[in-house]
Amino acid sequence: MIEAKGLSKCYGKQRVVDALSLCVPAGICWGLLGPNGAGKTTFLRMLTGNTSLTAGxxxxxxxxxxREALKLRRRIGVVPQQDNLDVDFSVVENLRTYASYFGISRIELQxxxxxxxxxxxxxxRADSPITALSGGMQRRLSLARALVNEPKLLVLDEPTTGLDPQARQLIWQQLRALRARGLGLVLTTHYMExxxxxxxxxxxxxxxxxxxxDSPKKLIARHIEAQxxxxxxxxxxxxxxxxxxxLATRFERAGDTCFYYADDERPLLDALRDYPELSYLHRPANLEDVFLRLTGRELRDD
Ligand SMILES: Nc1ncnc2c1ncn2[C@@H]1O[C@H](COP(=O)(O)OP(=O)(O)OP(=O)(O)O)[C@@H](O)[C@H]1O
Ligand SMILES: [Mg+2]
Structure with a gap:
């Protein structure tokens, strides 16, 4: 689906994508994770032919x-980080206008x-103006619009940011259904779940x-203790x-909370019984632990 070799993008002196090489097989759902400013959107914009490559x-x-970006764009669907629906048009007109770029016949279109x-x-809501839609509805419309040309690959930049749990679950179901139909998915997200x-x-x-x-499971096994x-x-x-x-294999302090990592949590939980004034939460390790371990806990402002 994607093959990148030594891919770089510079804005002035800043190297935003730095000699990136990767290979993503066809038909899978591939997630690109990273802190604010890591270069995710820039990478996706290179992927969809929307910004030039500096090297690679x-x-x-x-x-x-x-070189073949025009041909590629006919085969992919894109949901950008910021919705860019046409606010002068209704829901259905947005879909129709977008379809017209792909020369889809009227008989097929309806x-x-x-x-x-x-x-x-x-x-x-077919005839509603865009301005009358909630954020979640606009996001769903952006997703629907990206499917107008029946793409082989769908590229989604933070598809569910700002959505309520119901809307997020609906989009997850839809993405899973698309993936089951053989569509390749590329997405970025700040939601590790x-x-x-x-x-x-x-x-x-x-x-x-x-x-x-790697797969989320393997990344967790490779970088973090189980509990x-x-x-x-x-x-x-x-x-x-x-x-x-x-008692822990490793710990990390973040503000007023201490995170203890261990493959066997029982000694920690036993010892905590003698400290009734402390609160605690025991859970299996997850992808957020991996993310924080690899990228650090400091806030990004660059
Ligand atoms: N058009 C541009 N001109 C100059 N700098 C840019 C431009 N687009 C992005 N950058 C810079 O490139 C870096 C990476 O930005 P990018 O949008 O790719 O990050 P991101 O990983 O998508 O972050 P976020 O999670 O906040 O969306 C940032 O430092 C950003 O300021
Ligand atoms: Mg981004």
Missing amino acids: RLRVLGYDVP PRISELLKFAALES EATRLCDQVTIMDHGRILDS VVEVYGTGLDSWHGAKGEA
Whole structure:
């Protein structure tokens, strides 16, 4: 689906994508994760032929990008990070206008639009102006619009950011259904649960470089102990000095919470019984732990 070799993008002196090489097999759901400013959107824009490459080689669906970007764009659907629906048009007019770029005949178009309105759960809103739609509805319409040309590959930049849990679950179901129909999916997200549930393979990047790639399960097994105990509350320091530090394989302090990592959590939980004033949460390790371990806990402002 994607083959990149030594791919770089510079804005002035800043190297936003830095000699990136990767290979993503066809038909999978691939997630690109990274902190704010890591270079995810820039990479997706290179992938879809929307920005030039500073260096390197890129093939998407077998097309050489940017040389064959026009051909590629007929075969892909794109949901950008910011919705760019046409606010002068209604829901159905947005779908029709977009379809006209692909030269889809009127006979073909009508049933396809009905199907897409159903898919986006927007049948009752077909004639609404865009400004009358909620954020979640606009996102669903952007997704439906990206499918107008029946693409082989769908590229989604943060498809569910800002959506409520109901809308997010609906989009997850739809993406899973598309994936089951053989469509390849590329998505970025800041929701680690989303990546875990949807992606066959994820790549974690930072400062334009790949830190690691694999299935969510394998990444967790490779980077993190199996169990996590999060401890917070009055007396954290004395518990940590007396028990926590010694009983965990590894720990990380973040504000007023201490995260203890271990393959066997029982000694930690047993010891916590003697500290009733502390609160704790025991859970299996997840992709967020991997993300934080690889990219650090500091806030990004660059
Ligand atoms: N058109 C541009 N001109 C100059 N700098 C840019 C441009 N687009 C992006 N950048 C810079 O490139 C870096 C990567 O931006 P990018 O949008 O790819 O990050 P991102 O990983 O998508 O982040 P986020 O999670 O916040 O969406 C940032 O430092 C950003 O300021
Ligand atoms: Mg982005």
